[in-house]
Amino acid sequence: MLSRDTHGHEDDENAIRQIRAFLERHGSSRFQDIHDEQAHIHDRAGFKRKDDDGETEYLILGKVFRSEMCQGYDSRAISRLLADRGYLIPGDGNNLAKRETLPGLGRPRVYVVTRKILDAS
Numbered sequence: 001m002l003s004r005d006t007h008g009h010e011d012d013e014n015a016i017r018q019i020r021a022f023l024e025r026h027g028s029s030r031f032q033d034i035h036d037e038q039a040h041i042h043d044r045a046g047f048k049r050k051d052d053d054g055e056t057e058y059l060i061l062g063k064v065f066r067s068e069m070c071q072g073y074d075s076r077a078i079s080r081l082l083a084d085r086g087y088l089i090p091g092d093g094n095n096l097a098k099r100e101t102l103p104g105l106g107r108p109r110v111y112v113v114t115r116k117i118l119d120a121s
Helices: 007-028 061-071 075-084
Strands: 032-033 047-051 056-061 110-113
Touching: 007 075, 056 061, 056 075, 061 075, 061 110, 075 110
Parallel strands: 032 047
Antiparallel strands: 047 056, 056 110
16 A cells, blocks of 8 residues: 555556656756756755667665655555556566666665656546
8 A cells, every 4th residue: 555545546546647757847847968067956856868779767865765755655665566567667676666866966875767758647
């Protein structure tokens, strides 16, 4: 169960809609292009980059993922759901967050969410 208020499939879909809505609302304003080290993003949520197919990937900072994107839900359950649906690229081993080199931040663990989540309905 992802939250205390709802159950099952409806809860899963609400969680995915919440993540999708965050990316739609803030994808251009709070995600820094990973190749633009000079950018100054107010209240940065993470970074974005293009994958090998030219599709956008969002590298979401852990604190933002847990406290903002998953607000009201269990962030571990949401990350597992996203990975199971092919919307999240998991890290190594049991980690759903992945180590990535980020400008000015070193190699923190981030949640790598693919653009596919925006196409899902």
